Amino acid sequence: MELKWLEDFVMLANTASFSRAAQARNVTQSAFSRRIKQLENWLGVTLISRASLPAALTPEGRAFLPVAQETIRTFHSVRATLAASAAPRERQLTFAALHTLTVTMLPDWLTSVKAALPDLVTTLLPDRGGIEANVDALLSGDVDLFLTYAHPLVPVLLDPEQFDWLHLGEExxxxxxxxxxxxxxxxxxxxxxxxxxxxxxxxxxxxxxxxxxxxxxxxxxxxxxxxxxxxxxxxxxxxxxxxxxxxxxxxxxxxxxxxxxxxxxxxxxxxxxxxxxxxxxxxxxxxxxxTEIRLYRSRNHEKRVIDELWSVAKKVGNPARSPAAHTNGRA
Structure with missing residues (x-):
């Protein structure tokens, strides 16, 4: 069953005319008639009396009309609600970060970023207790970004072909x-x-x-x-x-x-x-x-807001220490 069948049926009930209903629904009359017939076949009853002009609802059609109207309202209401809740999520980014950076750097840095992206919503994943666990959060897609220290003696096991990073400052x-x-x-x-x-x-x-x-x-x-x-x-x-x-x-x-x-x-x-x-x-x-401070992201992300933040982060760097960020050449 398709929502458009219900919308066709309600339109036909309002116009009492196959031709006017088809025109209002922007389809040919033959296509419109087929869709009404498909709805009747799905329900197993006849909704429209085709023996009369103008078209009239059968008793089953009159009983089904308020159900169809309420179903259409419910579907559109649910879609509007879901769209409204999805919109903020599209502007939401989840971070993993080493704990000290959440105290010393992240608040000021995000304040500078949000000056350019005021509708950005951020969430911090609780520190999982070590750098490997935080790397795993980025690898698994549990987070969008990973803020970490970096040093030649501590390799970050992220494939440079799949992950970009920005240099945000030093510590x-x-x-x-x-x-x-x-x-x-x-x-x-x-x-x-x-x-x-x-x-x-x-x-x-x-x-x-x-x-x-x-x-x-x-x-x-x-x-x-x-x-x-x-x-x-x-x-x-x-x-x-x-x-x-x-x-x-x-x-x-x-x-x-x-x-x-x-x-x-x-x-x-x-x-x-x-x-x-x-x-x-x-x-x-x-x-x-x-050490240096780096921000990592996956190159295969699907959120436009990550690219927006990346562009801003290149200019912001670490506001307390560095005038601009540097990239690994892949950003």
């Missing part, structure tokens, strides 16, 4: 500690917090050959993977793991309370450094982890 991850460690942490270890103008905690631990209390990201996180590679490349030092968490913002709290050494993004701890509640743990800049 430096610094080894820091509280000015004084908790007594229970430092006790018996020959360590105290760094003295102003003196050796940092990391430098002191390396010089003394002492294990440094360490706040660990684990190997499932981006920073944890990158730091392990750096530890192998530089002079080894002893670490005594005090606490593990994949999220920088939560490790920062433990660092502030004096639990030990932690590598934290500079943008996350800028005020802590300015206020002296956290201090650098080493005078050697070789311990700094320099």
């Amino acid at each position: 430096t991850v610094l080894p820091v500690t509280a000015p004084r460690l908790l007594p229970s942490v430092a006790q018996g270890r020959g360590l105290c917090g760094p003295e102003p103008g003196g050796l940092g905690l990391l430098d002191a631990a390396i010089e003394q050959g002492t294990a440094v209390p360490y706040l660990d990201y684990g190997l499932a996180s981006f920073f944890g993977t990158a730091l392990q590679q750096i530890f192998f490349e530089k002079k080894p030092f002893q670490r005594r793991n005090m606490h593990q968490n994949t999220i920088s913002a939560e490790l920062r709290i433990f660092a502030l309370k004096g639990w030990g050494l932690c590598w934290l993004p500079e943008s996350l701890i800028r005020e802590d450094l300015e206020q002296g509640t956290l201090v650098r743990a080493s005078a050697d800049p070789g311990w700094d982890l320099k």
